Amino acid sequence: MIVVGVSAFYHDSACAVVVDGEVVAASQEERYTRRRFERGVPMYAYRSCLEQAGIGPGDIDMVAYYENPTKKLGRQLWMLLADGGDRGVGELDAMQPAREIRDRLGYDGPLAVVDHHEAHAASAFYCSGFDEAALFTADAVGEWTTTSCGVGSASGVELRQQVPFPHSLGLLYSTVTSYLGFSVNSDEYKVMGLAAYGRPRYLGALAQLVLNSADGDLRLDTRYFRLRADGAMYTAALTDLLGLPPRPVRAPIEAVHRDLAASVQLLLEELLLEKVRYLHGIYPSDNLCYSGGVAHNCVANTKLRRGGGFRNWYVPPAPGDAGGALGAALLVQHRETGARPTTALTDARLGPFCDGRGAARVLHAAAVPYEDFAGREEALLEATADLLAAGTVVGWCRGQMEFGPRALGSRSILGDPRDAGMRERINRLVKKREEFRPFAPAVVAERAGEFFDLEVPSPFMLEAVAVRPGAGLPAVTHVDGSARVQTVERGTDPRFHSLLERFGRRTGVPVLLNTSFNVRGEPIVRDDVDALSCFVRAGIDVLVVGDLLVRQEDVPGVWREYLARAGSYHDRLAHNDAYSFFV
Amino acid sequence: MEPPSDPSFLSDALARLLADERGTATVRALREVQRAVAGAEQRRRGGAAGTAPDAARHPAAPPLHVGAWRLVDTEHGRGLRRRAELTPAELSVWADVDEVPGKGDAARVVLVGESTARGYLLDPVTNPTRALQRHLDTVADRRFQCLDLARTSIDLPDLHRLVRASGHLDADHLVVLAGNNWTTWAYELSGLGDATRLADGLRRDGYPGLRRALFDEVLNPRIGAFLDELLRLRDRTGVQPLLVIPEFNLTGWSPVGGSRYVDVPTLRPDELRRWYDLRARAVAALAAQRWTAVQGAAREMVALDGGLSPVPGYLLGRALLAAGDAAAARQAFEQSRDSLCGLMVKYLPRTPRMIQEQLVTFCREHDVPSVDLRVTLARADQPELPDEQCFLDYCHLSDVGVERAMAEVAGRLTGRTVVPGATDPTVGAWQRAVSLVLAATYNAFCGQPAETVRPYLHRAVEADPDIVDLLASLARLLSRPGPMWSSLDLPRLAREPSAAVMFERLGEYRPDQSRLWFLRQCLAELLAEPAESAVEVAEAAPPSEVELLDIATTPLGGGAVLNYTDPRCYLQANVPTTELPLGLPRPAAGCLRLVHRCREAGPEPAVVTVNGTPVGRLVAGRQWRTTELAVGADVTRVGLNTVRVGWPVPTTSLSDRIDSDVAALARGAAPYVLPVFGELYSVRFVPYAVEGEA
Structure with missing residues (x-):
């Protein structure tokens, strides 16, 4: 049976294909439309996933949609009516998902709807390889639910308890994100990064936002929240409570802002820990599957894993809404046929393939020198390791694209983590992002323990752990001594593993700085032409695309000039300080 | 944990009542009323921004x-x-x-x-x-x-x-x-009021009613x-x-030809069939210079389509012009020009x-x-x-x-008599030639046929023969692989002050997505270059497999939609012929693999041709199917090949189309308006391996 999962019409729309219980393809629409957090129906991801699966639209047995539109409409109506106003509210259209899946994807067959948090839970449980597990989800809101828990077993996914909107851990964190002048629904990770620089001296004040959190429940004091699509997410009462004005967008970040970030991060961790411990109390399984947008918070994740009471745990590579497409497809497949994956999903490379042939044609036509290592994999890896060890920044685009928000060695920018100046260099050249945000390391799994205080695999870069003293990795060590680690197994990604190994042979450190291959404000590159364009614009030293190696000094200056001008047509970033869950 | 509170249950119940097309329209209407009431209240309190008459009485401070x-x-x-x-x-x-x-x-x-x-x-x-x-x-x-x-x-x-x-x-x-x-x-559509007026017009008088409502009730007051x-x-x-x-x-723009222009909105199936029969007859008569026959067929077409097609007026105009009746030709060309205005379909x-x-x-x-x-x-x-x-x-x-x-x-x-020059004296020969090259490029981009594009190029060469160097740059730009920004010819072209905007924008296109095939063809003719120069220079051999629908590779393919509905991940043919370009460096045998669907077709199959030679048929059916057709090397050629799918006339119900368009307008969406002849999800050419090639 072939089931296609779809998530759309909020943010991070995506598509996934599951064939006879196995995940065959998944990718996010933003990589095709080149609009971050794309919310439209995933028509390009759909085509790409079907292509990868080797199927046509007539082969699909069922499409699974990741959210119940009628329930969502109920919550939207409640907000609309309770609010007594209409400002900033988007279209309320429960027919949109079915209509657009039929009309814009051209799909005529049966359509199944899965509840939002069921889809989250399923994306974790069915990919975990566990026979049974306790399930925990947390995000801003899906239909009415903000947090849920339940059990997964041979009979499927069953969510037994939920916290209703507006009492939401995700909204709580997003509100402070908004208060700190960052964009909601995208910049929460900046708050997490900033938190390490501060002292949680606002914890007591922020704790007053939470009226009750006993027994897995959560009740927020809604006087402090303004949950509408227009304007800020907080009320003046929050300003009074904190005694601190909101930080204007792009204003300097001061100590008080760092302290507020530290406070909300600690509050979130404490609340999550409370929930997970409660869950372990009522479902004392060895295994926990955790998903939802809050599961992007890798600092909290590690604390939950260590302190939550579960022996094993699994967070999928795309715990947010994109992963809902995959969860919905897996859940429907299991319900319909009983088929489900038999092993854990440890490889996030579920997207389209990049072999570099398109880049070769472009380079050849423009007479740009490049080295073609086709059939000489060892030589390419050796050459790249040499370059990295010499301090070169490498754009690395090979094989299948990762599913989820992290670049895990297929669409990555790589650098030497031992070089203290590397972080600043990549930030200046490539990322142009806030200096407080750390870069992450990738490490061969078998030696991760030498460098990091990490006792389990972390293949999807969803754990933040301490860097061992003396590890000598300043470019990937955060101010608090932590790092957001990706472990790379030889059996999962032998090519990337081999590159790390070879770098390790040269330097003694089988670790690389690994950040996503994109420039600020753009999605991660998808194909080789995206990679070439990003490489040129960003001024990365070397590009490895497929089997080709290209050096920046060989690139015609007119390319840089054109792309710099073209980039200026796209450089206005929309700032989103309002929560857009209405639309 | 507690269950959701009572109000949420009530709103859930309300949601169940409103979770259909009618409910969506109802919610939209309620919100419009709410906005209107709030607006009126605000105006009553004097809090609203001044309307134009108010502003006239109380001139505002200068704008910033x-x-x-x-x-x-x-x-x-x-x-x-x-x-x-x-x-x-x-x-x-x-x-x-x-x-x-x-x-x-x-x-x-x-x-x-x-x-x-x-x-x-x-x-x-x-x-x-x-x-x-x-x-x-x-x-x-x-x-x-x-x-x-x-x-x-x-x-x-x-x-x-x-x-x-x-x-x-x-x-x-x-x-x-x-x-x-x-x-x-x-x-x-700026609000429910406009959409309702259009929907009422459409419901009452069909597509002519939609058009009339748009002009009379929406546009005219503004x-x-x-x-x-x-x-x-x-x-x-x-x-x-x-x-x-x-x-x-009026006479320098053709609304006929190719698959990029709207022919006619949805008609009753028998009328649509008759309309296309008449169209074929009129086109044949025009080619044979039988002007009276063109006029007869064109007038009958207008009677069928209610004046909502640009085709008969254009054909009639050509016939009348050839017959020497310029005044009547103008009327016909104007009818052609105006026919689609107000119909909510795409035109320039x-x-x-x-x-x-x-x-x-x-x-x-x-x-x-x-x-x-x-x-x-x-x-x-x-x-x-x-x-x-x-x-x-x-x-x-x-x-x-x-x-x-x-x-x-x-x-x-x-108040004086100003005698214009024959040309703008500040525009030199070179600059004039550049403007004509840009005109050729833009006309090609807009989907005009080679007959329209070619004269601009010739006029450019006449204006300044040195322009051929620029044309050669343009030809190389269009015949290379990858995005245009990677061509070293782009800076040369963008260096011309008047050309910068166009070529900077074109830079992100890939030549095969840029709709400029006719321009490539015309340039190759003009520059007397071999046909293979119009094909990607890096391709020594045909690619192993090539997708001919650009919708498959780029969001730019969404431009295939001929109305204002949102783009789809497949192509809906709104005219009876879908044309797809295929560039080959040399003749090649292969397989055409089409994934297709004809949901509104009768029993007749669609016919597929390559360069005019039939290569097979597509069986009609509501489900997506894959059909593989063998293509002999003898029907292909070096350079531009054209794959055409000729669809049977659909059996779309006019009343169903109007109903669904009324519903679309009610939810604030664009109506579809057009007939759907067939649908293509994918069209791939897979060359057979040639001995000695990898």
């Missing part, structure tokens, strides 16, 4: 900015300085002017309008404002200062705001050269309000408006006769001077028709057209 500039006070009066905060994209649609000094003792002329007023394809080499300034400097006995506030793609509301703001510019004259974008703007603004401005500030009535290149900007007449009537009734380009740009030998030499495409003017138009405007402003 006008268009891309902010107002500054100088020693010679109010001037303008360009706003630093605007992005290059925002600035690129306005004149490239940093500062405008105060007018001093000069009379200030402000020119506003759309891309025609901006001088698209000529600017900054020349543009209407510069030409006007030159004429005024030559003939006037006082000093004039012309301000260029034209903005590419400006719509009616923005134009209205701009005109209102220009009241703070101490202007003496306001020249308005606009109208081409007004109809398409009205498609952006145009009236805009024109009233000009009068208010005149009364309040003394600025004298002058309207330029736009003209369309134009001013229909209804708007032209509204402008003329306004000028007459309110003693507002005007320049009617229908007269100014007329051919010398057949004054009923516009002179094609005055245009670069459907509505944008050549330097000849700008020269003539602005001479007339200068004459009207000064």
Whole structure:
């Protein structure tokens, strides 16, 4: 049976294909439309996933949609009516998902709807390889639910308890994100990064936002929240409570802002820990599957894993809404046929393939020198390791694209983590992002323990752990001594593993700085032409695309000039300080 | 944990009642009412922004900015300085002017309008404002200062705001050269009221009713309000408006051919079949120069389509022109031009006769001077028709057209006779040739056939033979792989001042996605280059597999949609022939693999041809199917090959289509309007392996 999962019409729309219980393809629409957090129906991801699966639209047995539109409409109506106003509210259209899946994807067959948090839970449980597990989800809101828990077993996914909107851990964190002048629904990770620089001296004040959190429940004091699509997410009462004005967008970040970030991060961790411990109390399984947008918070994740009471745990590579497409497809497949994956999903490379042939044609036509290592994999890896060890920044685009928000060695920018100046260099050249945000390391799994205080695999870069003293990795060590680690197994990604190994042979450190291959404000590159364009614009030293190696000094200056001008047509970033869950 | 509180259960119950098309429309209507009530209440309390009449009684403080500039006070009066905060994209649609000094003792002329007023394809080499300034400097006995506030793609509301703001510019004259974008703007349904009017018109009288409602109930009042603004401005500030009535290149623009233009909206199946029979007959008669037969068939087509197709009018116009009846030909061409306006399907900007007449009537009734380009740009030998030499495409003017138009405007402003030159004297031969190359490129991009594109290239070579070097650059740009920005020819092309905007924008396209196949073909002919030069230079052998639907590879493929509905991940054929280009470096045998669906077809199959040779049929059916067709090397050729799918006439129910379009309008979405002949999800050419090749 072939089931296609779809998530759309909020943010991070995506598509996934599951064939006879196995995940065959998944990718996010933003990589095709080149609009971050794309919310439209995933028509390009759909085509790409079907292509990868080797199927046509007539082969699909069922499409699974990741959210119940009628329930969502109920919550939207409640907000609309309770609010007594209409400002900033988007279209309320429960027919949109079915209509657009039929009309814009051209799909005529049966359509199944899965509840939002069921889809989250399923994306974790069915990919975990566990026979049974306790399930925990947390995000801003899906239909009415903000947090849920339940059990997964041979009979499927069953969510037994939920916290209703507006009492939401995700909204709580997003509100402070908004208060700190960052964009909601995208910049929460900046708050997490900033938190390490501060002292949680606002914890007591922020704790007053939470009226009750006993027994897995959560009740927020809604006087402090303004949950509408227009304007800020907080009320003046929050300003009074904190005694601190909101930080204007792009204003300097001061100590008080760092302290507020530290406070909300600690509050979130404490609340999550409370929930997970409660869950372990009522479902004392060895295994926990955790998903939802809050599961992007890798600092909290590690604390939950260590302190939550579960022996094993699994967070999928795309715990947010994109992963809902995959969860919905897996859940429907299991319900319909009983088929489900038999092993854990440890490889996030579920997207389209990049072999570099398109880049070769472009380079050849423009007479740009490049080295073609086709059939000489060892030589390419050796050459790249040499370059990295010499301090070169490498754009690395090979094989299948990762599913989820992290670049895990297929669409990555790589650098030497031992070089203290590397972080600043990549930030200046490539990322142009806030200096407080750390870069992450990738490490061969078998030696991760030498460098990091990490006792389990972390293949999807969803754990933040301490860097061992003396590890000598300043470019990937955060101010608090932590790092957001990706472990790379030889059996999962032998090519990337081999590159790390070879770098390790040269330097003694089988670790690389690994950040996503994109420039600020753009999605991660998808194909080789995206990679070439990003490489040129960003001024990365070397590009490895497929089997080709290209050096920046060989690139015609007119390319840089054109792309710099073209980039200026796209450089206005929309700032989103309002929560857009209405639309 | 507690279950959700009671109000949520109530809203869930309400949601279940509203979770269908009717419910969506109901919610939308309720919200519109809520907004309207809130707005009325706010106005009652006097809190709303002043309406135009209020503003006339209580002139507002000067705005901070006008268009891309902010107002500054100088020693010679109010001037303008360009706003630093605007992005290059925002600035690129306005004149490239940093500062405008105060007018001093000069009379200030402000020119506003759309891309025609901006001088698209000529600017900054020349543009209407510069030409006007030159004429005024030559003939006037006082000093004039012309301000260029034209903005590419400006719509009616923005134009209205701009005109209102220009009241703070101490202007003496306001020249308005606009109208081409007004109809398409009205498609952006601004509220339920508009959508309801359109839906009512559609329900009542079908697509003619939709069109009538759009003109009469949506567009006309807005145009009236805009024109009233000009009068208010005149009364309040003394600025004298002058309207330029736009003209369309009636004989130099073809709405027929290819699969990029709308033929006809949905008709009853028997009528649609008859309509296409008549169309074939008219086209054949035109080719055979049987003018009377063309007229008979075309008139019967109009009777069937209610005047909502551009095809019969165009064919009729050609026949009448050939028969020597220029006045009747004009009528026919105008009917063709206007047929789709108001129908909410895609076509390029134009001013229909209804708007032209509204402008003329306004000028007459309110003693507002005007320049009617229908007269100014007329051919010398057949004054009923516009002179094609005055245009670069459907509505944008050549330097000849700008020269003539602005001479007339200068004459009207000064009360003197201004004799235009044969061309704009400030535009050299090279610059004229460049503008014609840009015209060829733009016409090709707009989907015009080779017969329209080719003459622009020849005129460019005639204007300046040295232009062939630029044409060779363009040919190389279009025949290379990958995005155009990676071509080293792009900087050469973009170096031309008037070409920069077009080629900078084209830079992100890949040649096979750029709709410029005809241009490639024409360039290869003109430059007498071998046909294979029109194919990617890096391809020594046919690719192992090539997808012919550009929708498969890029969001740009969404442009295949011929109406204003959202793009789909597959192609819906709204005309009976789908044409797909296939570039080959040499003839190649292979397999055409099509994934297709014909949900509204009768039992007849679709026919697939390659370069006119039938290679197979597609069985009709509601489900997606894959069909593989063998293609012999003997039917392919070097360079451009054309795969055509000829679809049977669909059996779409007109009443079902109208019902679904009424529902779409009710939820604020665009109606579909068009018939669907067939659908293609994928069309791939897979060359057979040749011995000795990898």
